[in-house]
Amino acid sequence: MAINEKEVIANAQQDPEAFGQLYDEYYKPIFGFMYSRTGNNEVAKDLTSETFFQALKNLHRFKYREGISIKSWLFAIAVSQIGNYFRQRAKVFEVTIDEAPEIIERDEFRPDVAFQIGEDVEEVRNKIVQLRRVMKQLNQKQQDIITLRFFSKMTIPDIAATMKMKEGTIKSHIHRAIKKMSVLMIQESNAIQESNESTKSAQNVYVFHSEPNRRNA
Amino acid sequence: MSSILNQIEEMLERLGSIQTPEETAHRYELRRELLCSRYFNKSIEQQKWNRLMTFTVPLFAGGALVVVFTIASVTINESSQTESPIVSRSSQMITASTETFDSKIELINSDQFLSPVDEMVKFVPVHTASFEFAQ
Known part of the structure; x- marks a missing residue:
């Protein structure tokens, strides 16, 4: 990652521009994961949006530790969103x-x-x-x-x-x-x-x- | 079996290397929504409040300190001001008692002298010194 991740994460909680930097870095990987997992463009868009909104809401909880990067944290949110999607879909229609x-x-x-x-x-x-x-x-x-x-x-x-x-x-x-x-x-x-x-x-x-x-x- | 496993792994690698479709419109729309969201408004409000507090808290603390000092100084002044009339009054009393016996003796309320300040005044050795010289 080219940007100083620690500094950006610290600023991203208050500064929209810093959060924008994180977003620009991770939009494509997260969308790619969603698309690969669901195979549907529209669903992937929705889940990507939800993932980033959740990330913004819970960014103050993120603690930078050895072995746990912001990438892993974002993907963990994405995985939980995918889980929710498949659980809901199983209830709604098949x-x-x-x-x-x-x-x-x-x-x-x-x-x-x-x-x-x-x-x-x-x-x-x-x-x-x-x-x-x-x-x-x-x-x-x-x-x-x-x-x-x-x-x-x-x-x-x-x-x-x-x-x-x-x-x-x-x-x-x-x-x-x-x-x-x-x-x-x-x-x-x-x-x-x-x-x-x-x-x-x-x-x-x-x-x-x-x-x-x-x-x- | 291992060749099939390798084949599948290779196929997954190849499929994974295919680029996902670009969603530029969604990307910018979501970016705008995120950066203009109420979470940042909240934090901006909190930031303003914090800034206000960083200036006002020391101001209040300083003000409180000034008030305490003022009260303390006022009480000290008051106590020093109350000391002098008592001394003069007591000295007047003594002179009155030694010089003129005819004059009417004023009765002084002893309760006024019960404070520690009065006790201090009572022990001023002015009279004893004058008596010693007289002897």
Whole structure:
């Protein structure tokens, strides 16, 4: 961080300009985390706003200590906001992927992603959709940790400070989450193969039954 | 299995490296809302109050100190002012008693002499000294 963080935090409680400096530094990472976690632009905007308002309200409680940076503190607020959002959403409505595929399609896949990666659009689309689908099957804590590690590019000590866990616990959570994702992906690809084979055999049966009719005709 | 784990990790890394969409309008709107929020108004009011208090508290303390000194000095002056008439009155009494026996003796209320100041006046050795010289 280029700015003198301690000084800025001390001033940010009274001085709007100092708080503005903190905001400019952390808006993008927080919004990125929210977007990666929710997959929805509008929800990410709302949650980012709520996170910064909470930060402003509780900034006087922040104590600068070794190992706990303002970044970890802000991300801790963001994680709690995400938790609240998913808890509330579970109470309000539930739309499965099968019921409304267009919701997933709209926000989770962007054509510019394929351009950035430099791969085939269809292939990237499938990968992202599959990865997102598998990630959603992890528990909330694992999803938070995976998002912080791979999407927000945070270090293990920073994640530990954010999640208020030990570094070893974070590492084991990451390992277990990736393992679970791989198992789920294998299961999913096996299911797809099986369904493909069954459709093929059904087509063969159809051909087998339809051919004598043609001969008769 | 480990190759699949690596593949997933790699895929996550690649997806994580994709930049999130820029939301410039939201960014500036939120910035303005935050910096103009009532939390800062509150703190500005508190800051004004604190500034006021930093000036007024020593002023009040100084004022109180001045008042205490004034009261103390006034009481000391009063006590010194009450001492002299008593002395003169007592000396008048003595002279009156020695010089003229005919004159009517004024009765003095003894309660007036019960204060510690009066006791001090009583022990002034003016008369005894004069008596010694006379002898």
